[in-house]
Amino acid sequence: MNAEVFAGILGAEFYTGVPDSQLRPLCDYLMNAFGTDPRRHVIAANEGNAAALAAGYHLATGKTPVVYLQNSGEGNLINPAASLLHRRVYGIPVLFVVGWRGEPGVHDEPQHVYQGAVTIKLLEDMEIPSFVVGPETPEEAVREAMEGFRPLLEAGGNAAFVIRKGGLSHDKKADYRNEYALRREEAIRLIAGAAGEDVVVSTTGKASRELFELREALGQDHSRDFLTVGSMGHASSIALGAALHRPEARVWCLDGDGALLMHMGALAVIGQAGPENLVHVVLNNGAHESVGGMPTAAGGLDLPGIARACGYPHAVTVRTPEELKRALEEVRDRRTLSLIEVKCAVGARADLGRPTTTPQENKRAFMARLAASQAGRR
Structure with missing residues (x-):
């Protein structure tokens, strides 16, 4: 179904949410139609944030x-x-549009398999009736489902359209770019080189995929890297847990701007704990690139200033390979909690692959690496 037609059936005047590749046609339509006009469309930090924002909209408008x-x-x-x-x-009535990753019977990445299996059940448990939209779903069926939802919404209930792969389409893709020239893949190569034998916890999305392919290209094993393929926004907390309990090992966190925003309170917890062996690198291209490229709120933020306010003793921004190299040399020469914000271009290789190891294999290899680092310091 065409995303513009779908939006017309929904009849809403305000949209908010977190981008999804399955919903890319709807996201492109919203960006082409409204951009980021906050009275019509807000890209939220996380899904709970979106729900609360939607509640405020209803309280103000009754819609x-x-x-x-x-x-x-x-x-x-x-x-x-x-x-x-x-x-x-x-x-408070809210209409949800949910991209169905990991749908049973449809091949997907391992982090989506269980979530996909319980997607409808979770909605049912929250007493949110749903209607599934697939590539063959007729427009009239969607209209009938929406008409069926209206009495529930008018009574203060919630409802959801669950979108299968290929369920929506849109002819005009939104164009996402920024002013920075440093490619994320080049930044990761420099960071991995500076990290050497240290361990790395990398965030959800293309950053982990690029790190995995870099190790493959260099003929290195993957035991030093924990690839956080799911659980968006939690890589820095995973890195904190590892750093606190393996103080003899330096831990690097490769984070993204969208992931950082999703659970930004982690910065305050990390700053309060103050692990001297943690280096937090935020690859900031101001975009949710792994799910299409919609902008994040981080493009104009002073992330080093926020980090310092949260207790990070050292925090800087870099924009070029030369600046990044100098910043990496500085953190290698000191032992203090540090944050490096790397301003990156939007974009990735068209042939970028995915990790070929399973999450369980990754976990076991990473744990063995950390255990070996502890044994080596005794």
Whole structure:
């Protein structure tokens, strides 16, 4: 179904959410139609943030908003859906549009398999009826489903359209770019070189894929890298846990701007803990690139200033390979909690692959590497 036609059926005047590759046609339509006009369309930090923002919109207007998300974001959604929106609490109507990654019977990446299996069940458990839209779903069926949802929404309930792979289409792709020339893959090569034998925790999306392919190209094993293929926004907390309990090992975190924003409170927790052996690198291209390229709110933020306010003793921004090299030399020469923001271009290789090791294999190899680093310091 055409995304513009779908939006017309929904009839909403306000959209908010977190981008998803499965919903790329809808996201492109919203960007072409509204951009980031905050009165019509807000790209949220996380799905719970979107639900709360939608609630505020309803309180101000009495109208029903749309919240869009990948099904992996249902976990972030559960708290406000159950304790804010639900009819037994405030009864605030929201229409959800959920991209169905890991749909049973459809091949997908391992981090989506379980989430895909429980997607509909989670909605049912929250008493959110749903209608599935696939490539062959007739327009009239979607219209009928929306008409069926209206009495529920008017009574303060919630409803959801779950979008299968290929369920939506849109002819005009939005064009995403920024002013920076440094490619993320080149930045990762320099960071991995500076890290040497240290361990690396990398964030969800293309950064982990590029790190994996870099190790392959260099003929290196993957035991030093923990690839956080799911759990967006939590790589820095994983790195903190490892750094605190393996103080003899230097831990590098490769983070992204969208991931950092999703659970930004982690910065304050890391700053308070103050591990001297943690280097936090944020690859900031101001975009949710792994799911299409929609902009994040991080493009204009002073991330080093925020990090210092959260307790990071050392934090800098770099924009060129030369600046990055100097910043990496500085953190190698000191032992203090540090943040490096790397301003990167939007874009990745068209032939970028995916990790060929399983998450379980990655976990075991990484744990063995950390154990060996501890034994080597005794």
